[in-house]
Amino acid sequence: MSLKTPVVILNFKTYLESSGKKALDLAKALESAGEESGIAMVAVPQAIDVYRIKNKTNIPVLAQHIDAISAGGHTGSNLFESFLASGVDGTLLNHSECRMTLADIAEIVKKTKEAELISCVCTNNIETSMAAATLVPDYVAVEPPELIGTGIPVSQAEPEVVEGSVSKVKAINKDVKVLCGAGISTGDDMAAAIELGAEGVLLASGIIKAESPKDALLDLVSKI
Numbered sequence: 001m002s003l004k005t006p007v008v009i010l011n012f013k014t015y016l017e018s019s020g021k022k023a024l025d026l027a028k029a030l031e032s033a034g035e036e037s038g039i040a041m042v043a044v045p046q047a048i049d050v051y052r053i054k055n056k057t058n059i060p061v062l063a064q065h066i067d068a069i070s071a072g073g074h075t076g077s078n079l080f081e082s083f084l085a086s087g088v089d090g091t092l093l094n095h096s097e098c099r100m101t102l103a104d105i106a107e108i109v110k111k112t113k114e115a116e117l118i119s120c121v122c123t124n125n126i127e128t129s130m131a132a133a134t135l136v137p138d139y140v141a142v143e144p145p146e147l148i149g150t151g152i153p154v155s156q157a158e159p160e161v162v163e164g165s166v167s168k169v170k171a172i173n174k175d176v177k178v179l180c181g182a183g184i185s186t187g188d189d190m191a192a193a194i195e196l197g198a199e200g201v202l203l204a205s206g207i208i209k210a211e212s213p214k215d216a217l218l219d220l221v222s223k224i
């Protein structure tokens with residue numbers, strides 16, 4: 001499955017505003033902002049909300065994380081095959097808040113390819129973006145951890161990390177798309193990201209905590 005770019009990927013994380021019934025409300029806000037703007041919008045809810053959102057909306061849904069385990073005795077883990085059965089469209093991997101080994105990332109990227117699902121590997125700097133690109137996921141999303149949740153947009157505070165990731169990743173494989181995230185919330189932030197060569201954004205708190213997530217999403221894509 002491939003997504004139209006530019007793309008907006010909203011990581012629901014574990015905020016109360018994006019959990020339980022509110023997860024579905026937020027997914028519906030994404031769906032309606034996506035329909036109004038014509039921009040692809042993707043939900044990344046907690047594992048327990050994936051099935052419900054897939055069944056009640058038409059938007060692509062990614063898992064926040066999948067464990068590199070095989071079926072069997074692994075209490076508390078996220079099994080690839082269970083997500084597949086839930087109808088999920090793909091997964092984030094290696095988010096700063098859920099780091100993985102390179103070998104485990106490679107294993108899940110391979111499984112997503114076999115199942116024709118989307119893979120988005122998160123990275124924290126240019127070097128890890130390069131390492132991720134060698135695995136040929138659909139997306140590499142670079143997010144300097146120190147800016148996550150601060151409201152200070154990476155596209156304005158550390159443009160060299162975005163630009164550097166784009167040029168190095170494209171030199172490794174031009175089919176891998178680069179996204180950026182951390183502190184992104186406004187139309188100016190997203191426009192700056194696109195200007196730097198990113199093909200979309202991965203974001204969370206700026207939209208999840210907004211008074212009207214739908215209005216915040218429409219503002220986010222208003223300048224591209």
Ligand code: G3P
Pocket residue numbers: 011095143147148149150151181182183184202203204205206
């Ligand atoms: O996965 C997106 C994320 O880490 C960025 O978070 O709250 O800075 O938009 P935030």
